[in-house]
Amino acid sequence: MNLDKFRGVFCALNAIYDKNDNIDTSKMKQLVKIYKSLGVKGVYACGSTGEGFLLSTQERKQVAAAVKEAAGDDFTVIVHIGCASTKESIELARHAEEIGADAISAVPCVYYHLPPSSVKMHWNSIIDATNVPFIIYNIPQLTAFNLSPEMLAQMAENPKVIGVKNSAEPVYLMERYRQAVGDDFIIFNGSDEQFTGGRLMGADAGIGGTYGCMPELFVKLDELIKENKTEEAVALQFKINDCIFDLLSCASLYGAAKQVMSIRFGIDCGQPRSPFLPVSYEEAKPIADKIQRFVDELK
Numbered sequence: 001m002n003l004d005k006f007r008g009v010f011c012a013l014n015a016i017y018d019k020n021d022n023i024d025t026s027k028m029k030q031l032v033k034i035y036k037s038l039g040v041k042g043v044y045a046c047g048s049t050g051e052g053f054l055l056s057t058q059e060r061k062q063v064a065a066a067v068k069e070a071a072g073d074d075f076t077v078i079v080h081i082g083c084a085s086t087k088e089s090i091e092l093a094r095h096a097e098e099i100g101a102d103a104i105s106a107v108p109c110v111y112y113h114l115p116p117s118s119v120k121m122h123w124n125s126i127i128d129a130t131n132v133p134f135i136i137y138n139i140p141q142l143t144a145f146n147l148s149p150e151m152l153a154q155m156a157e158n159p160k161v162i163g164v165k166n167s168a169e170p171v172y173l174m175e176r177y178r179q180a181v182g183d184d185f186i187i188f189n190g191s192d193e194q195f196t197g198g199r200l201m202g203a204d205a206g207i208g209g210t211y212g213c214m215p216e217l218f219v220k221l222d223e224l225i226k227e228n229k230t231e232e233a234v235a236l237q238f239k240i241n242d243c244i245f246d247l248l249s250c251a252s253l254y255g256a257a258k259q260v261m262s263i264r265f266g267i268d269c270g271q272p273r274s275p276f277l278p279v280s281y282e283e284a285k286p287i288a289d290k291i292q293r294f295v296d297e298l299k
Contacts, residue, residue, distance in 0.1 A: 001133070003204075005076045005102065006163060006186045008041030009218045010207040012049035014258055015063065016269050023059050025066035030267050032070040035212070039219040041205070042076025043067060044105070044165070048139065049209035049254065052080050053110060054273045057088060061095045068099045078135060078207075082106030086122050090129040097130040105135040105165060108145045116151055127160050134160050139167040139190065149173075149180035156181045165190050165207050171197040178202035192218075193244050196237040199225045209253065210244050213260040214291045217243075220298050239294050246287045251277040259284030264292065 016031070018024045032043060045067045046052035046060050055063065064079045071077045079101045081092035089106055096104045106126055108119040127134045136155060140146035146168060155161050164181075166173060167190030177187055178201075189198030192208035195218065199206070211218045217240050224233040250256035256279045258269035263285060271278040 001159075001162065003162060003184070003186050005041070006078075006188075007204045009039075009211060009215065009222050010042045010044050010076070010078065010188070010205060011035050011040050011211045011215060012047050012207055012209040013043040013045045013067065014049055014209075014212055014254065014261070014269060015046075015051045015055065015273070016258075016267075017273060018270075021273065023055075023062050023066075024270070025062060027267050027269065028063065028066055029070035031212075031261070031265070031269070032067055032075070034265050034267075035215055036071065036075045038215045040211070040215050042078065042102070043071070044078045044080060044207045047080040047105070047137070047207075048142065049212070049257075050080065051254065051273055051276075052082070057083075057091065060092055064092075064096055064101065065099050068101060076102045078103045078105055080105045080107075080137065081126070082108075082110075082137060084109050084111055086125050089122070089126050093126050093130050093132065097132045101132060103133040103135050103162065104130065105137050107137045107139060108143050110143050113144045116148075119145055120151070120155070123155065124158075127158060131160070133162040134158075135163040135165055135186070135188070136161065137165045137167075139165075141167070141169070149176040152177055153180040156185055162186055163188060166198075166203070167191055169194075171201045174198050174201040174203050193237075193241045195221060195240070196225060196230075196233050200230070210240075210247060210257065213247065213257050213264070213287075214240065214243060214295065216295045216298065217291070243287060243291050243294070246290065250279045250283055250287075252279060255279030256284055256287065260288045260291065263288040
């Protein structure tokens with residue numbers, strides 16, 4: 001399988017709601033098209049940034065269908081279908097296959113702390129339910145399950161398993177994963193503030209929740225890394241990290257990100273769903289201005 005469409009920068013797509021707290025598919029489609037125009041390789045829908053676990057099953061299907069429609073056939077769509085139960089995950093996986101998603105992805109259960117044997121059964125049941133490529137999502141800080149290189153190697157023996165999105169903090173794990181699975185396998189860096197480190201330690205691509213605020217910066221960073229301009233990449237990473245620090249200093253990351261996107265792209269992205277806290281325009285405006293200044297410096 002040609003994995004090139006999974007190499008590059010992928011925005012973890014934020015959910016957008018209307019004034020009645022319903023999914024606003026029109027604005028989400030607009031956002032996808034903006035990312036597509038800015039050189040992003042694709043989007044990751046209904047994950048942590050997409051507030052997937054705050055959406056109903058029907059809403060998640062609604063988002064996935066709208067995103068794929070906006071993306072067309074030349075923009076990669078990865079749909080996160082992980083749920084607390086295997087049954088519901090399979091339902092979403094089959095829907096993703098129906099709409100033509102390029103790949104599906106799933107975390108382990110986010111509530112019950114399960115042993116590796118249960119996690120393998122969960123993932124393998126999802127994988128067996130469709131013919132869609134599968135990307136493991138490792139985010140131990142939220143799931144309390146940290147994927148070992150040994151287990152990744154076992155999962156990778158299934159040809160449907162094409163990659164892993166690794167959001168664990170140590171970039172050292174990227175190198176261990178690469179040693180475990182070889183080169184014909186996609187490793188996505190999931191820690192935005194360590195994009196450069198993750199890529200240098202073995203990741204092929206990145207999926208991130210702050211990419212959506214500043215896609216131009218991450219696309220440029222990806223280019224610098226591919227061109228082996230490490231010193232320039234590190235300098236740009238430091239600028240990005242300055243913006244990430246500001247976003248994380250707000251009442252909620254997703255609230256801040258949505259306000260910044262509203263300011264930068266002219267789409268009212270609203271606020272995150274409760275229990276996430278809202279962030280005001282006044283708080284987000286200086287962050288948006290800083291990002292825009294860094295973007296302008298690239299020209």
